[in-house]
Amino acid sequence: MKKPILGYRRKMLLLPLFFLIPALLLYAVFFVYPFLFTFLLSFQQWDMISPERTFVGLENYAVLLDDEVFWKSMRNTLLYLLMTMPISIALGLGLALLMESLMRGRVVYRFLFYLPVVSPIAVIAIVWSLMYDDQRGIVNSLLMLFGIDGPNWLSDTSSSLWAVAIVGIWKGFGYEMLLYVSGLKSIDKGLYEAASIDGAGRWRRLVHIILPLLSPITLFIVIMGIISSFQNFALIKIMTGGGPNNSSNVLVYQLYQEAFQFFSIGKAAAISVILFAIILLITTVQLRLSRSTVHY
Amino acid sequence: MERLWKLTEETGKHVLLIGLGLLTMIPIIWMISISLRSEQYVFSGHLVWTGPLHWENYVKALTEVPFFRWLGNSLRIGVIQTLGQVFIGVCAAFAFAYYRFPGRDILFLFVLMTMMIPMQVTLVPTYLIVNQLDALNTLTGVIVPHLASGFAIFLLRQSFISIPRELAEAAAIDGAGAFRLLWTVYIRMSGTILWTLGVIAFLSNFNEFNWPLLVLTDPELMPLPLAFQYFRTETQMDWGATMAIATLSMVPVLILYLVAQRYIVDGFAQSGLKG
Known part of the structure; x- marks a missing residue:
C-alpha cells in the first residue's frame, strides 16, 4: 500500500x-x-479626487443629524417599508390561499403573478414612469373611468413616494405569493381534515391552523422584505431622482448622491454605517421576537 | 346541490383571479401597446392600441442604437457571473458540507451574514477598490466583486448536506480523491438545484442595475438595463422607440422564464430564498 x-x-x-x-x-x-x-x-473627509483624506472624527455624523435631507430620507425609507410590506404580504398570502384551493389553472396564475418579479427593474421603472404621466398616462386614465382625478404622481411631493411604493408592491407580491404557496404545500392535509371533522369552519382553520403554521415563512418574508426595501435604489433613480424636493429620497439614494454626485465620501460612508446599524437592529429585534411568536 | 355550489365557487375564484391577473399585466400590455404606436398617439389614454401598428419603432430600436451590442454585454455579464458564482459556490459548499474543521460553523454564519447586509453598505469602498485596480469600465469590474455569492453557497450547502454521507464514504473507500468525490457524488446528485441556482442567479445578474451603473460609463460596454436609460436621454423621450427597447429587453428574460419556470418554483420549495 x-x-x-x-x-x-x-x-x-x-x-x-x-x-x-x-x-x-x-x-x-x-x-x-x-x-x-x-x-x-465615515470618520474622514474626502472628495474622492484629492490625495489627502483628513480625519474629522464624528463630524460626518454630526452633519447628517443636522441635515434635513437625511431625516427626510430616513423617514421615507421607513415609510416606504410600511407602504409596501403589509400590502405585499396580504396580497401574496391571499393569492396563495386562493390559488391553492383551485382545482385547475394554478400554473397559469402563478406564471402571471410571478412575471413582475423576474422582469428587469430598469425596464419596469421606465414603463411605470410613462404610466404615471399626468396628462394621459394610463394610471390617471383608468382612475378617470371611476371618476377619480389622479394626482401628478411623480412630480407631486405628496404622491411621489406612493407612486414608487405601488411599483414596489407590483414588482414584489409575486415573490411573497410563491413563498406562501410552497409553505401551504408543506402543511399536513391530515391536520386540516381533522379540524374540519371537529367542526372548524374555514375562518377558524385559517386563523388557528394555517396562519400559525405559516409563521416561519412570514418571519422570513418580513426580514427579507425589510432588507430588500432598504435597497430600493433603481426605482428611485430612474423614476423620481429622489424628488421633487426630496419627497421620495431614501437612504440608499442619498448615499449615491453624496458619493457620486456631491463627492462627499465621508458623509456617504456615514450613511452606510447608519444603514448597517438599522438593519442590524431590526433583524436582532425580529429574531428575538420570533422565538416567542413563531410556531413550528 | 353540493356539487353545484362547488362549481360556482370555483368559477367565482377564477373570475377574481383573472381580473387580478389582467390588472397585474397592465404595465406589460401598456409597454407593448406603446411600442407599436406612432408618436402622436402615445398619450391617447388607451390601454390597448387598435390603430395601425408602427413596427418602425422596433426598426429604430434595432438600428439607431447598438441594441445587439448591449444585449451581448448583458448576456456576457449574466453568463460569466453566473458560472463563476456557481463554481465558487460548489467548491465552498462542498467544504462546508463534507469536511469537519475548526471554525466551520462560524465561517458559514459569516456567509449567511453577507446575505443580510445590503450591497450599499460596502458600495463606496468597493467602488474605490475597483477604481484602484483600474477595472472601472471593464466587465471584470462589474463581475468580480460579486462572484462570491452567499446565496449560491447557502443553497448548494443545504442541498449537499441532504446527500447521504454513506455515499461519499463508500466512494472514498473505493479510493476516490476529493475532486472525484465532489464530481461523482455531490455534483451528479444535485442536478436540479444547480439548474435552479443557475436560472435564479442568471436572472438577477442579467437584470442588475445599481452596480453596473457605477462601474460602466462607456456606452459600448453597457448592459441593457443601463443602456436604454442612455437612449432615453439622447433621443428626448422617443417613447415609442423606448418602449420597443424595453419590450426587446424583456424577451430574453421571458424566454428563460417560460423554459425554466419549473426550476424557479422548485428552488422556492427547497430554499425559500431569492437571488
Whole structure:
C-alpha cells in the first residue's frame, strides 16, 4: 500500500481550506475590507479626487443629524417599508390561499403573478414612469373611468413616494405569493381534515391552523422584505431622482448622491454605517421576537 | 346541490383571479401597446392600441442604437457571473458540507451574514477598490466583486448536506480523491438545484442595475438595463422607440422564464430564498 503523503488529520484541514480559498479571498477583498473601510471613511473627509483624506472624527455624523435631507430620507425609507410590506404580504398570502384551493389553472396564475418579479427593474421603472404621466398616462386614465382625478404622481411631493411604493408592491407580491404557496404545500392535509371533522369552519382553520403554521415563512418574508426595501435604489433613480424636493429620497439614494454626485465620501460612508446599524437592529429585534411568536 | 355550489365557487375564484391577473399585466400590455404606436398617439389614454401598428419603432430600436451590442454585454455579464458564482459556490459548499474543521460553523454564519447586509453598505469602498485596480469600465469590474455569492453557497450547502454521507464514504473507500468525490457524488446528485441556482442567479445578474451603473460609463460596454436609460436621454423621450427597447429587453428574460419556470418554483420549495 502506498503511504499517504499527508497525514489524514492534516489532509482534513488543508482540503476544505483549498476548496474555500476562492470564496474566502473574494470575501476578504470585496466584503470584509470594504466593510471595515466604510467605518474608517465615515470618520474622514474626502472628495474622492484629492490625495489627502483628513480625519474629522464624528463630524460626518454630526452633519447628517443636522441635515434635513437625511431625516427626510430616513423617514421615507421607513415609510416606504410600511407602504409596501403589509400590502405585499396580504396580497401574496391571499393569492396563495386562493390559488391553492383551485382545482385547475394554478400554473397559469402563478406564471402571471410571478412575471413582475423576474422582469428587469430598469425596464419596469421606465414603463411605470410613462404610466404615471399626468396628462394621459394610463394610471390617471383608468382612475378617470371611476371618476377619480389622479394626482401628478411623480412630480407631486405628496404622491411621489406612493407612486414608487405601488411599483414596489407590483414588482414584489409575486415573490411573497410563491413563498406562501410552497409553505401551504408543506402543511399536513391530515391536520386540516381533522379540524374540519371537529367542526372548524374555514375562518377558524385559517386563523388557528394555517396562519400559525405559516409563521416561519412570514418571519422570513418580513426580514427579507425589510432588507430588500432598504435597497430600493433603481426605482428611485430612474423614476423620481429622489424628488421633487426630496419627497421620495431614501437612504440608499442619498448615499449615491453624496458619493457620486456631491463627492462627499465621508458623509456617504456615514450613511452606510447608519444603514448597517438599522438593519442590524431590526433583524436582532425580529429574531428575538420570533422565538416567542413563531410556531413550528 | 353540493356539487353545484362547488362549481360556482370555483368559477367565482377564477373570475377574481383573472381580473387580478389582467390588472397585474397592465404595465406589460401598456409597454407593448406603446411600442407599436406612432408618436402622436402615445398619450391617447388607451390601454390597448387598435390603430395601425408602427413596427418602425422596433426598426429604430434595432438600428439607431447598438441594441445587439448591449444585449451581448448583458448576456456576457449574466453568463460569466453566473458560472463563476456557481463554481465558487460548489467548491465552498462542498467544504462546508463534507469536511469537519475548526471554525466551520462560524465561517458559514459569516456567509449567511453577507446575505443580510445590503450591497450599499460596502458600495463606496468597493467602488474605490475597483477604481484602484483600474477595472472601472471593464466587465471584470462589474463581475468580480460579486462572484462570491452567499446565496449560491447557502443553497448548494443545504442541498449537499441532504446527500447521504454513506455515499461519499463508500466512494472514498473505493479510493476516490476529493475532486472525484465532489464530481461523482455531490455534483451528479444535485442536478436540479444547480439548474435552479443557475436560472435564479442568471436572472438577477442579467437584470442588475445599481452596480453596473457605477462601474460602466462607456456606452459600448453597457448592459441593457443601463443602456436604454442612455437612449432615453439622447433621443428626448422617443417613447415609442423606448418602449420597443424595453419590450426587446424583456424577451430574453421571458424566454428563460417560460423554459425554466419549473426550476424557479422548485428552488422556492427547497430554499425559500431569492437571488
